Amino acid sequence: MSAATVFGLCAAALIGIGLYGLIVNPHPLRKILAFNVIGSGVFMLFGAIARRGAAAGMGGDPVPQALLITGIVVAFSATALAVALLLRLFDETGSVTLASDAPDKVQAGTDDA
């Protein structure tokens, strides 16, 4: 089995693991982590496909590899923004619940200026 197939299958499993975590973990930070696991799985799948495109003396297709670099950087910025949102929510309300019946406290706490 080639490395591309092994890691392609591994990527498929990682996406599944991340998806499961995203659904069942109630804590938003754990959801961010799970989302990053899904993201890395998608990247790895794309990387395996890039590896299959090896030609012209290159170890992999450079176009998807360049897009992967862009993707990893953008995923970091999205994670940073999500973490900032979460920390602000925690600072405002003292909790990070996403449950729909909890926002009373949120409304009381938003008036901070």
Place this chain on the structure above:
Amino acid sequence: MIDALNIGLAALLLGLALWTILARDAFAAVAGFIAYGLLLTLVWVLLHGIDVALTEAAIGGGLTGALLIGAASRLRGSEAAARAERPGAAAHWLAAGVSVAVTAALAVGVLVLPVPAPTLAPDVAAHIAVTEVGNPITAVLLAFRAMDTLLEAIVLLFALIGVWSLAPDRFWGGRPGLRQHADPNGILAYVARVLPPIGVIAGIYIFWIGADHPGGKFQGATIMAAMWLLVMMAGLADAPPISRTWLRTLLVAGPLVFIAIGAVGVVTADAFLAYPEGGAKPLILAIEFALMPTLTLILGLMLVGAPRRGMPP
């Protein structure tokens, strides 16, 4: 032998991913995720993506890990309440079913990928000479698909503005994060004095070598940002207030230079972001030089977070 290595590495990654998802404590989960990011770097090397491996090590594992560790420690008090909200067994089984179905569909997709695989590598090889850079990834990032890289730089800038705008009104314009205090004679302060000169040289080297070999501005900028963060964590320097004009100028300089050079291309080469014949390399270098400080500042400041202190007098 290589097969066994690949399969062992894949199994280890799956184990760490499971740990990240199932660990009881957020801190332990983040620790697992960092180890996972570092192992992912090895996978990129095995998949012949050295540039991607460098990016993954610097950003995917390093910066994301540091960001999440910081968040986990600030959110420690919220975990007990979240545990009480765990969905019931039925939801768990449903989620597991959905996940297994998605994985199965993707796995089938992986096994029936077309042969021979479609590839753009010959096209890149045929046209790379025009760009005068030796690294095909850099040629794609800054010539063939320069639009992606421009939009990426703008996305990073917008994300930082988004992070900043989450500051309470009274802290707007102030310094991000909290002032760090470390023992001035301690090991952290020592490392923060000794390491940055070496790190800055390594960062500039990786940035410069990126034209012809694996490396480039994102990887170099991340190393520079890490050195800056180290100095800040040791309390040797403070984060600049976000209202500073020099800071804001540097933050927009990279994308603006990129757009300006792209606009000049409309006149000299008949398309936005096109380079005139024979002049590609200097223009690519100009863009990279302009982006480097912007990326360093954005990556560093994104990790420090929203302003948490008022305007300095």
